[in-house]
Amino acid sequence: MDADDVVRLRLSQQQLRHPRAVSAEAALKNLLAVQSQEFPYARWSLAQRTAGASAADVEEAVADGRILRTHILRPTWHFVHRDDLRWLLMLSAPRLHQGNGGMYRQTGIDAEAASRSARILADAVAGGAHKTREQLALELQRHGFAAKGLELAYLIMHAEISGVLTSGIPVRSTGGALKQTYALFDERVPASADGHEHRSEALAELVRRYFLSRGPATVKDCADWSGLTVTDVRLGLGLVLEAEPDVLTAATLDGLDFYFSSAGRGPAAAPGPAAEAEGGPRVDLIQCYDEYVMGYSRSRYFLGGTAPALPERDTPMHVVLSDGRMIGSWRHDLAGGRCELDIRTRSDPGPAGHRAIDKAVTEYGRFLGTPAVRK
Incomplete structure (x- = not known):
């Protein structure tokens, strides 16, 4: 496993690539928990992992x-x-x-x-x-x-x-x-939903869902994401591997042990950056607290940039990805019945990159249900 494999698998397991979730609910069930202090952008975190959920779809699920x-x-x-x-x-x-x-x-x-x-x-x-x-x-x-x-x-x-x-x-x-x-x-909240009534069962479920949705990731990544101790995460991981020995695969990179879905291995299950880029790069506009960022601590460096970060002066703080790696920042301004996106990249992405950004802007406008344009 190399750095490209980590990026490719994370994009796939987080459903930022196909196969997408059938609904915002399903995307959330996959990720277990999604950081949402900025509600307008957090709706997008769920919707962009689906085949076309809108802001209204997410709002309806929250209201219900x-x-x-x-x-x-x-x-x-x-x-x-x-x-x-x-x-x-x-x-x-x-x-x-x-x-x-x-x-x-x-x-x-x-x-x-x-x-x-x-x-x-x-x-x-x-x-x-x-x-x-x-x-x-x-x-x-x-x-x-x-x-x-x-x-x-x-x-x-x-x-x-x-x-x-x-x-x-x-x-x-x-x-x-x-x-x-x-x-x-x-x-x-249902009184008896999934039946994880004992702490050990709940611990195993959290660890299992974390690595299946965010792998490849480390034990420290899971501990920092969940707020649990490293000892607890190791205990949960042991319970998962004992009950389902084939569900997770381990690999070592940069001196760190990574765990990820065994079903997600290989190019057939998770098309890599080259396959995504047959017509040019793939650009994703993700919020700065997206799980592709916040799902990791010890191994966040595969993102290729510093996020989340506080904006300086008038600088946007949300993240522009090109084939899974950070190339800039963005934000939206809603005024006059349309959405204007302030998108700033570290360098000129070239004609293919600009086309990919324009496509991402269109997708964001479709999600909002309002015309979206670049500033």
């Missing part, structure tokens, strides 16, 4: 509760399928609360405050009465909480991690943007 958006893993915002959230939260909640411990103390959230606020929040959204962050703040304030700034943020996050709240039906703001609402966890 098939796709939930909540704090989990590390923790930050993630899309998680409703069938996976309960067992995934059971596995990760203790470490999330532990990691948030300093902020809980800083904001005065002790056990009594957490318990009392959880009851208030649960009562506020019970019976399908989904509420925005601002509405929840008012409910907490009525019961004596300051519910502002970091205290509000961590009271709500504590309730999410504790299985009290999850995402509800988004509402439109006066400017037309979708706003997150919160719902009662037990009303949105």
Whole structure:
């Protein structure tokens, strides 16, 4: 295995190449969790892994509760399928609360405050009465909480991690943007979905799904992505290999051990950069928190660039890929009934590269349902 194999297999296993997922839901089930703090771009992360899902398709799945958006893993915002959230939260909640411990103390959230606020929040959204962050703040304030700034943020996050709240039906703001609402966890998440009731079962499932969807990757990559310890990931990997010895393949590159789907080996299963480029390079516009970036830590360098990165002055921060490697950055501006894309590459990609970028812009406009042009 060489660097080109890593890029080729990651593109394939993440469904940025064929065969694509049949729906945004299926793409999410493959990836298990997708970072989603920038909701407009996170919709695209799911849709571009399908045969043609639109922004409206993703929004509908979120509104229906098939796709939930909540704090989990590390923790930050993630899309998680409703069938996976309960067992995934059971596995990760203790470490999330532990990691948030300093902020809980800083904001005065002790056990009594957490318990009392959880009851208030649960009562506020019970019976399908989904509420925005601002509405929840008012409910907490009525019961004596300051519910502002970091205290509000961590009271709500504590309730999410504790299985009290999850995402509800988004509402439109006066400017037309979708706003997150919160719902009662037990009303949105099936009580017994996939049956991973024991920690060892959940651990094995997380590790299995991670390497099948993001391999080739290392144990450290999985640990940093999941927020679990390296010891836990090694334990989960051992359970997977014991139960299904043929499901994963191991290979060594750059002195690191990589694991990936045994079914994904070989050029027949995952066409390489050369095959993708028969008519020129293939360009993908991915968000800076896409799983092709955030799915890795120790081995992110195969991306060929520094991402995610904070924008400098007026610089876009999302990622332009050419045959799986970073060549620039982009962002969108929505105004006047159309989408303008600011795309900047490190060097002139040449005529074929410009054609590939134009094709990617067209695909993005199709996803949004509005004309898209390059600035």
